[in-house]
Amino acid sequence: MILDHVSKWFSKRTTHSFKEAFINWAKRKSVRTQQFQALNDVSFTIHEGESVAVMGLNGSGKSTTLKMVSGVLLPDEGKVRTRGRVAGLIEVGAGFHPDLTGRENVFLNAAILGMSEKETKERFDQIVEFSEIGDFIDQAVKHYSSGMFMRLAFSVAIHVELDVLLVDEVLGVGDAPFRAKCNAKLREMSENGVTMMIVSHSAGQVRELCSRGIVIRKGKVVFDGHIDDALDVLNGK
Template sequence: MSTDPTRPAVLAEHLAKEFALRHARSLKETVMWLARGRRQDLSNRFRALEDLSVRIEPGESVALVGLNGSGKSTFLKLVSGVMSPDGGSLAVNGRVAGLIEVGAGFHPDLTGRDNVYLNGAILGMSKEEIDRKFDRIVAFSEIEQFIDTEVKFYSSGMYLRLAFAVAVFTDPDIFIIDEILSVGDEPFQRKSLGRVKELSAEGKTLLVVSHDFDVVRTVCARGVWIEHGRVRRDGPIDEVIDAFRAAESAG
């Protein structure tokens, strides 16, 4: 997918997304419902996004701010194509890569080497492109010694480093990060943050979710506060974070 610089990187209009929440009933409750001739309703609906609209221009670095369950990660999954919206419209302009779930797309029975090719292909890289970048990916991950070991034997830190290394070398137009910059040891966190800043300097669009506001301030110029699946505030990152903290302090 090529990028059109005259169009927004992401344009969401009145997005809606809901999920079914299923609840188990006891055997006694089930028998009573059936005896009364009632059909069991074992689910209700949770509206993760409701009428969310936001426009993000190419090259912007945007932090999504909000409590857990506010809809931030759901929005990122829609942008990445992992999910589809139930309502509204979403236009994404360019190649999307990044980390929403650590190691998503990795197969535990394959080696690190094989998973680099598998995950790279999932993220839209050709074999030739992966061949060219393979040594840099492995060097960035710092797991050269284990690259031919099955990843089911990796520690969580090794898994993270390899997943992040593949993602940051896909040359994305839009890079999304969900709570990943605060995971791993401190040297790798600094290295990862440095690479993210490089992507920003190269004009890539960044969408970041992190509860570490000190990190967010160094990466993002703009904040979008999402609450109950809607945009509550959108503006300069310091103003959005201050408003969010004030609201949380007020209870």
């Protein structure tokens, strides 16, 4: 996986309310926008089988980085290169339709991640068992808690035959025993050669799962090295 001089801008509108926007529209007055640079010339390479933590304060650009790798966002400058099948747990409930049942969403989400219907049917029981959703699998997911969303989304993603797994804070949702179960599964996947990028504010989790840390500050990479040193930089030591 390679990020080669990647930059990304977003438009930030100065209008803050519907009323103000309507008045501007009625007066044929254009709404001014400002450009906010979320990523600024970001470059790094992650080799096959590496587990890397991407860290930074809120708004630093770490989630934008993962969305670039997943293909959810495209860079305005630079290039992103990945090899193999990429699965992302970037937002709780992403790829789920609220009016469909958990069962239906398993097939929908698995298809989005590139699994065939045959593959999904073969792994369906394993997905449900790992998620611990039980009888809720046939209820509409709009009635699920955020923890239930995370359990099912994580379970689908880890049962895909993938080469790269992206995880963005979603494992902060749910109870401690299930988080421990997820971490154990991630360690197993890493040992089996899956490349992982993990965004987490948990020092314990990234120390457990990652040997390398990339620290991003205001859209720029300020450190890339051993996970202990990266945590020191993150904490201002």
